[in-house]
Amino acid sequence: MKQILILVGIGLSILSCSDTKNMPKVKSIPVEQLKNTHTNQEWFVPTKKAIEGLTVEQSNWKDSTENHSIGELVSHLIFWNEMNLKSFKGEEVSEFNGENKETFKKNNTVDWEIAKQRLDSIQIQWEILTEKATDEQITTWSMEILNMASHTAYHTGQIVYIRKRNGWWN
Numbered sequence: 001m002k003q004i005l006i007l008v009g010i011g012l013s014i015l016s017c018s019d020t021k022n023m024p025k026v027k028s029i030p031v032e033q034l035k036n037t038h039t040n041q042e043w044f045v046p047t048k049k050a051i052e053g054l055t056v057e058q059s060n061w062k063d064s065t066e067n068h069s070i071g072e073l074v075s076h077l078i079f080w081n082e083m084n085l086k087s088f089k090g091e092e093v094s095e096f097n098g099e100n101k102e103t104f105k106k107n108n109t110v111d112w113e114i115a116k117q118r119l120d121s122i123q124i125q126w127e128i129l130t131e132k133a134t135d136e137q138i139t140t141w142s143m144e145i146l147n148m149a150s151h152t153a154y155h156t157g158q159i160v161y162i163r164k165r166n167g168w169w170n
Contacts, residue, residue, distance in 0.1 A: 027138050031130050033149040037156065038123040047077070047152060048120060050159045056112040058168055070162055072104035073155045074115050079103040081122045084148055088129060088141060123152075 036042045041049060051059075051074060059071035068076070080103065086093045107115055130138075130145060163169040 026142065027130070027133065027135075030138065030142050030145040030149070031127060033146055034123065034127045034130060037149045037152040038120075038127065044153055045156060045160050047123065047156050047159075050156045050163070051116055051119075054112075054163075054168070056107060056109045058163075058166070059112050060106055061162070061166065068104050068158070069106065070159050071107040071112060071115065073159055074119055075105040075107070076100075076103045077152055077155055078115060078119050078122060081119070081126065081148060081152065084144060085122055085125055085129075088126075088137075 032040075036044075037046055039046050039048045051070065054070060056071070059074070060069050062069045083093055083096065105111075126145070126148075133141070160169065
């Protein structure tokens, strides 16, 4: 009996020492990642800053390889982030039977301004909906959200590289 009481006492001591109050809630992780890829500059440049101040000419610039332009990268992010957003919201999403290369589109002046606003709007919606999501939604969607944030950060890095390469980064 004495040994059991000692073990219970040790167990309670260990539990009382653990700092669960400072552990982030699971929902806060995808929300933070979405904000980091959108507006918060933490470890890398967010999309809002990466495309800020670019002209349509700059957005459509391409080198002599098959690399994508900034505008094409933005249209690609819009396509996939919006597809996921519609699915997350429970809206009907048409099955995409095309090739990924079809998601990279060139912009004219009007399209470029709309594209910047649309990407911003999609990213804001993701942040708001993730903050309001149920535990069940977070459990179901957390990996997809985190993968989407990584995908966005990856292409944002390409955008920053293009800007630096061409002297468009301050």
